[in-house]
Amino acid sequence: MTTMTTVSARGTVQVENLTQIHRSGERTTHALDNISFTIPAGKFVSVVGPSGCGKSSLLMLLVGLAQSTSGELRVAGRPVAGPDPARIGVVFQEANLFPWLTARKNVEFPLMIRNMSVKERETKARDALELVGLDEFGDRYPHELSGGMRQRVSIARGIVQDPDVLMMDEPFAALDEQTRMVMGDELLRIWERTGKTVVFVTHSLTEAIYLSDHVLVLSARPGRIIDRIDIDLPRPRTFELTSSAEFIQIRNRIWEQIRTA
Amino acid sequence: MALFAIPDWVVRSALVVGFLAVWELGSRTGMVDPRLLPAASTVIGTALSLLETAAFRAHLWTTIAQTMAAFIIAVPVGAILGLLIAERPYASEVLKPLVFFVFSIPKSIFLPMFILAFGIGFGQKVAFGVFSAIFIMMMTAFAAVESVKREHLMVARAMGASFIQTLRSVYAPSMAPVLLEAVRLAMIFNFTGILLAEMYASRSGVGNQMGLWGQNFMIDRLLAGILIVSVLAILFNEVVRALETRLEHWR
Numbered sequence: 175m176t177t178m179t180t181v182s183a184r185g186t187v188q189v190e191n192l193t194q195i196h197r198s199g200e201r202t203t204h205a206l207d208n209i210s211f212t213i214p215a216g217k218f219v220s221v222v223g224p225s226g227c228g229k230s231s232l233l234m235l236l237v238g239l240a241q242s243t244s245g246e247l248r249v250a251g252r253p254v255a256g257p258d259p260a261r262i263g264v265v266f267q268e269a270n271l272f273p274w275l276t277a278r279k280n281v282e283f284p285l286m287i288r289n290m291s292v293k294e295r296e297t298k299a300r301d302a303l304e305l306v307g308l309d310e311f312g313d314r315y316p317h318e319l320s321g322g323m324r325q326r327v328s329i330a331r332g333i334v335q336d337p338d339v340l341m342m343d344e345p346f347a348a349l350d351e352q353t354r355m356v357m358g359d360e361l362l363r364i365w366e367r368t369g370k371t372v373v374f375v376t377h378s379l380t381e382a383i384y385l386s387d388h389v390l391v392l393s394a395r396p397g398r399i400i401d402r403i404d405i406d407l408p409r410p411r412t413f414e415l416t417s418s419a420e421f422i423q424i425r426n427r428i429w430e431q432i433r434t435a
Numbered sequence: 436m437a438l439f440a441i442p443d444w445v446v447r448s449a450l451v452v453g454f455l456a457v458w459e460l461g462s463r464t465g466m467v468d469p470r471l472l473p474a475a476s477t478v479i480g481t482a483l484s485l486l487e488t489a490a491f492r493a494h495l496w497t498t499i500a501q502t503m504a505a506f507i508i509a510v511p512v513g514a515i516l517g518l519l520i521a522e523r524p525y526a527s528e529v530l531k532p533l534v535f536f537v538f539s540i541p542k543s544i545f546l547p548m549f550i551l552a553f554g555i556g557f558g559q560k561v562a563f564g565v566f567s568a569i570f571i572m573m574m575t576a577f578a579a580v581e582s583v584k585r586e587h588l589m590v591a592r593a594m595g596a597s598f599i600q601t602l603r604s605v606y607a608p609s610m611a612p613v614l615l616e617a618v619r620l621a622m623i624f625n626f627t628g629i630l631l632a633e634m635y636a637s638r639s640g641v642g643n644q645m646g647l648w649g650q651n652f653m654i655d656r657l658l659a660g661i662l663i664v665s666v667l668a669i670l671f672n673e674v675v676r677a678l679e680t681r682l683e684h685w686r
Contacts (some may be wrong), residue, residue: 239593257595264593270586274608274682284594402623 183372184250184263185215185338194231194243196212200330204396205231209245209274211390211399213373215338220374220382223392224432229375232397233343236373250338259284263269263332263370265342269324271316277313277327278303281334288335302330305364322353329364354378355413358385362411379425379432380416383407389424391431401431473655482659491644495663498629498641501557505625513569513621514614517576521576526587531577542628546635548578555636560629567628568621575617579610615679622671630664 193363194206196285205228206343211221217271220241221229234240247254257264271280290298292432303309306326318322325345334341358381365372376382382389383405403424407415415421455475461467462474473481485491520526520534546563552560583606593602631641645660 237593239589257593259594266586266590266593268586270590272590272605272608274588283590286604287591287594287596287600 178259178277186250187213187339187371187373188248189397190246192235192247193243195243206417207396209397209399211402213371215371216369217387218385219388219390220376221390222376222379222387222428223397224394225377227246227392228397230343231377233329233341237262237341237380251308256295259337260335261338261339263335263337265328265332265340265345266434267344269328269349271327273316273325276313276315277308277319280327281330284331284335291402298334304335305333305367306330308380322357325349326360331365333368335371339373342372342374344375344377354381361385379428381426383421384411384416389428391428471654473658477655478658478662481655482662485656485659486583494639494641494644497639498633501560501564501629501640502626503563503679505568505629506622509565509568509625510572510618513572514576517573518580519578521580532572534570538574542567543631543659546632549632550636555638557682560640563628563632564625569627570582571617571620571624573615576610582613583609612684615675617684620677622675626668
């Protein structure tokens with residue numbers, strides 16, 4: 175038990191022997207099998223795998239929205255017992271903004287839940303919107319924003335409480351290819367500015383390699399970690415990098431594993 | 436089917452004015468028995484003078500107070516009960532059909548029981564008003580729950596929202612557009628229930644007065660009462676409609 179001793183570093187994510195079995199009536203689904211990994215503070219880590227491998231199940235555990243069957247999970251040195259958005263920010267697949275609130279009010283929502291004063295709420299929301307480059311759009315309703323902008327608002331909502339870790343569940347999956355590339359760069363900029371640990375679930379191998387320090391590859395159900403790859407490509411990363419020999423080699427290696435998993 | 440290029444409201448107003456004119460003429464010329472249908476001007480005059488008497492105003496306030504009290508209880512309680520039932524699979528299975536059955540029973544047949552249980556005062560009127568309106572709220576809440584997106588509930592949960600906070604910040608705004616439709620109907624049922632209870636057995640209220648006027652063949656007052664109650668009902672309907680329009684803008 176060397177790795178699970180309390181590490182005080184903010185932003186570390188420690189997962190040990192995590193197993194999840196869903197039971198609904200007669201059916202049992204073995205979603206995750208004995209998953210272990212450690213993410214040092216401030217790293218950008220992607221989780222990839224074939225569809226239905228339990229990537230999203232893993233993320234639901236990481237943000238405290240689901241219970242594991244066994245195993246241990248610590249974020250910033252403390253176990254995750256339930257949702258804790260001040261420690262673990264979350265960004266969902268679709269932006270999932272409330273259509274009846276303006277962008278600013280959506281970003282303020284988690285602060286309102288914590289009964290923060292109006293003034294403090296406004297300051298924090300303004301800072302968060304500024305960070306994602308939307309300070310001009312706070313008064314717009316979600317339906318008045320583009321898909322990319324909505325996802326930016328969602329990121330602002332995820333980091334408005336300055337959490338140690340940001341967990342993202344296929345956040346750009348619903349966006350078109352170009353917006354997706356732009357959002358990737360945007361996310362890297364935010365990540366570099368804030369120094370948060372990012373756990374990024376995606377089914378796009380290019381996206382995973384382009385953004386990450388490390389990529390975790392999950393097998394088909396029950397999800398097991400079949401590879402962890404350090405991406406030593408230099409930063410800042412550029413679009414040209416995606417056609418370099420090294421990049422393609424990494425992508426092929428992951429693809430080979432996913433295909434045969 | 437717009438006739439010529441006349442705005443709808445002009446046509447509508449013309450129809451109302453025309454109706455009043457025919458009423459006035461019919462009564463004045465003796466085509467209809469003026470004892471059964473006094474002229475429109477007489478009725479409007481009676482309504483205005485009724486509104487000036489303190490005694491009638493007291494009756495009117497009683498009715499309005501009872502209606503508002505019942506409304507304020509029936510709408511949220513009905514909506515929340517409906518929501519709680521709809522969100523629990525077992526409760527849903529067991530209770531939904533029962534609510535539908537009770538909804539289909541005419542509420543007026545329970546009035547004698549309400550008198551036995553609650554007397555004939557303010558409380559009984561409010562109780563009967565609530566009883567008349569609550570089922571439509573519950574049934575609409577069953578339907579309105581469907582318009583709450585699971586993803587939004589998950590966001591609220593991920594942000595650590597309590598049940599009350601989720602109720603206020605996710606359920607209420609998601610369900611509001613559907614529920615508002617029912618709010619109008621609930622008001623109609625509620626108002627009907629209270630007037631009925633007042634006519635059936637009461638010492639005060641507009642319904643009680645109208646019952647007395649009918650028994651004493653005071654047709655002008657009876658019609659004036661109908662006019663006043665109608666205006667009240669329309670006013671309420673318009674208030675809810677204004678609320679609906681305000682909620683529309685984000686949809």
